[in-house]
Amino acid sequence: MASIAFLGAGNIAQAIMGGLSGDNHELYAYDPVPACRDAAAAIGATITENNKDAIEQADVVILCVKPNVVPDLLVEEAASLREKMTISVAAGITTQTMLSAIGDSAAVVRCMPNTPALVKAGMTALFATPGVSDSQRDLAQTILSAVGKTLWVTDENALDAVTAISGSGPAYFFLMMESMIAAAEAEGLDADTSRQLVIQTALGAANMAHSSDDEPAQLRINVTSPGGTTQAALETFESLGLPDIVRKAVNAARVRSEELSQS
Ligand SMILES: NC(=O)c1ccc[n+]([C@@H]2O[C@H](COP(=O)([O-])OP(=O)(O)OC[C@H]3O[C@@H](n4cnc5c(N)ncnc54)[C@H](OP(=O)(O)O)[C@@H]3O)[C@@H](O)[C@H]2O)c1
Known part of the structure; x- marks a missing residue:
């Protein structure tokens, strides 16, 4: 069982939370949009007052905001994220961008799911930075497996080709x-x-x-x-x-x- 925080509770976050809801995980979520908070609560997530409160409760944090929101979010929450594993689903945000904000040795996973995740038939490719332990890697895979199949890539640049195949x-x-x-x-x-x-x-x-x-x-x-x-x-x-x-x-x-x- 893991404690998982979702920063952003829109489409992809709700899909992942839905996939995980039958398993014995503790889910936390924050989103500025009331309808997204209500949907996350209906799935079984505890809604927090802000992102920081969600992060504090969690072992793993999933960034489920639009890519343009990620840089500011990383700057705001860098200190709280440093001790956690951070998984980003944001298209085009590199792990270098994330490590620069959070810290070079942070545990960061970048992944590229696709829209069939919404019906639990997704395909997600994942890439892990060296700071990710074997057990964190297993946990990241378990989380994304809740919405479909997963595979790991060892070269982050491969995510561009992955985006062109399974993403689009x-x-x-x-x-x-x-x-x-x-x-x-x-x-x-x-x-x-x-x-x-x-x-x-x-x-x-x-x-x-x-x-x-x-x-x-x-x-x-x-x-x-x-x-x-x-x-x-x-x-x-x-x-x-x-x-x-x-x-x-x-x-x-x-x-x-x-x-x-x-x-
Ligand atoms: N949907 C997919 O199948 C899919 C596939 C691959 C990758 N992705 C990636 O997943 C990410 C999210 O996509 P989505 O389709 O789930 O988007 P979405 O439905 O718009 O959900 C994002 C949510 O984050 C909220 N948000 C904005 N700023 C925030 C902040 N500072 N803290 C917390 N929440 C905040 C947004 O609120 P506002 O509307 O007020 O901004 C919105 O409710 C994107 O980066 C995208 O690249 C999605």
């Missing part, structure tokens, strides 16, 4: 779904039928890829009969350059993530 990736799949729904309607299906067919197909394909020992490429080959309908569609995707489009889009997201980390 849900939107790529949503775009594919949107495009398929529009295509279904263009072929004469009504909107509700189109939506049902596309979303269940996306879910089924993701479940197959998740549960199978085969790579996605093999699963694609398995469902593509020579001369059939699937082959006709896949040849069209290929000839119009879909793999290259995906490669360029992911690269653009990775470059933008680097720019945001440096700004």
